[in-house]
Amino acid sequence: MTPPAARRRPAADAAPGLGAILGAIPFACAAYARADGALVAGNRGFTDAFSALPGHRDRAQLAAALGVPADADGAEARAPHSGHWYALHWRPLSLEGHDLELLTAVDISARLEALDTHKHQQEKLLFTSRLMSVGEMAATLAHELNQPLAAIVNYLNGSLRLVGQAGGPAQVERALVAARTQAEHASAVISRVREFVRAREPKRDAQDVTVIANTVLELLRLEAERQQLRIDLALSAALPMVYADRVMVEQVLLNLVKNAIEAMREIPAAQRELRIEGRVNLDDEIEVRVLDRGGGLDAAESEQLFSPFFTTKTDGLGIGLAICRSIIEYHEGRLFFEPRPDGGSVFAFTLPRAEGRL
Ligand SMILES: Nc1ncnc2c1ncn2[C@@H]1O[C@H](COP(=O)(O)OP(=O)(O)O)[C@@H](O)[C@H]1O
Ligand SMILES: [Mg+2]
Known part of the structure; x- marks a missing residue:
């Protein structure tokens, strides 16, 4: 051998x-x-x-x-x-x-790494430009609408005075008051948008999703009561802290819950069911889910959902979800829609854990 x-x-x-x-x-x-x-x-x-x-x-x-x-x-x-x-x-x-x-x-490790970094930078750039364009559009819109709205409120106040002095018909007075309420509401919406767009420096630290959810529910309590709607908070116990800007995440959750409430305007009160769930997902991120029993979305709608100014509501601005998505992407998370199997929609977003980030 x-x-x-x-x-x-x-x-x-x-x-x-x-x-x-x-x-x-x-x-x-x-x-x-x-x-x-x-x-x-x-x-x-x-x-x-x-x-x-x-x-x-x-x-x-x-x-x-x-x-x-x-x-x-x-x-x-x-x-x-x-x-x-x-x-x-x-x-x-x-x-x-x-x-x-x-x-x-x-x-080729170094080359692949460089490619990866390049791709990452491009994605970041894309995200920044999207955030800017949503912000710019919102700012322009807010500016353009603010003045005519203020004028409308002034005219309505003037008309109300005249009707009052002349002892005019009560129906006209009621209609004018209702119109003024709507115009004031529109102004409030716009000033909220402007407030958001006024580039607040995001500040991320450890935040408790339960506290955020409770703040949002408090803000929406009146609206929910008016619609005879109960909101179930089903966050799993001892949910880990997230690494996030508190106010921004509040804004996102507020928008999603408002959309869910609005989606159930047309269905009988007894069927209205709004749930907020929170859990740790398979990627070890915190996933917050907002579930409703509204009409859901068809395929065409769900494609445009996140485009700025897409709305199916007569009183909608259509920038809520676009802004929410930008905020969540800024937090390295995802915001997505899923049809709810037994009717309704799920809007969910993910956030990274605070652990190891501070
Ligand atoms: N929970 C939901 N159920 C059904 N449709 C929804 C829901 N949330 C959002 N949408 C759809 O997405 C559109 C865009 O939402 P959004 O960006 O918040 O703007 P807006 O609420 O002003 O219309 C809504 O007009 C609606 O058609
Ligand atoms: Mg909305």
Whole structure:
């Protein structure tokens, strides 16, 4: 029987030029015998990169360990022991009477990382520009609407005075008062939007979702009562703290719950059911879900849902969800819609845990 050392490197011994050639190649490079796929020789780069990988002495086993087909030329593979990525190339080589397959493995980890960073930066840029355009549109709209609304309120007040002095019909007076209430409400909405858009510097720290939810419910208590609607708060006990700007997240939850209340305006009071759920999801994020029993959304609507100024309401602005999504994306979370299987909608958002972020 041949001694193992001699069996391992027959061609290298027989083709003394091989080691020198491999040594001159600046990438991880190795030669395998074409006949049986056994490693014949490898350069320093190859040893550094792959000698820790069991099976690297056999072409098929090496390919299997890297998760690529044994003959895949140009495959990109991740070395499981180091986490580095390699572009693998196989080339036939006949040297001094030996038939070999030459493997080069170029470390592309740095390039992939750069690509990844680039992609991340582009996404960030896209997000920032979206946030700006929503903000700018909201600011412009608020500015444009504020003055005519103030004028409408003034005219209505003037008319009310005249009707009062002339002892005019009570119906007219009631209609004028109702119109003024609406106009004042519209002004209030706009000033809330302006307040939001006035680029408040976000400040993130550890926040308790339960406290945020209770604040929001307090703000909406009157509106819920008026609609004879109970809001169930079903947050799992000991929900971890989130890393977030409290006021911004309050704004998001407020918007979602308001939408849910508005979605149930048309259904019988007994069927109105609004739930807020909170849990830790599979990605270890905190997921807050707002569930309603409204009419839900059809496919076309759910596609446009987050576009600024998309609204199906006569009194809607259509910027609530667009702003909410920007806020949640700023927090590295996701805001999404799901149809509720037994009728209604689910609007959910995720936030990262505060743990390890402070
Ligand atoms: N819970 C919900 N159920 C059904 N439709 C919804 C719900 N929330 C939002 N929508 C739809 O998305 C649209 C956009 O919502 P939003 O951005 O908050 O603007 P607005 O409430 O001013 O219309 C709404 O007009 C409505 O058609
Ligand atoms: Mg809304």
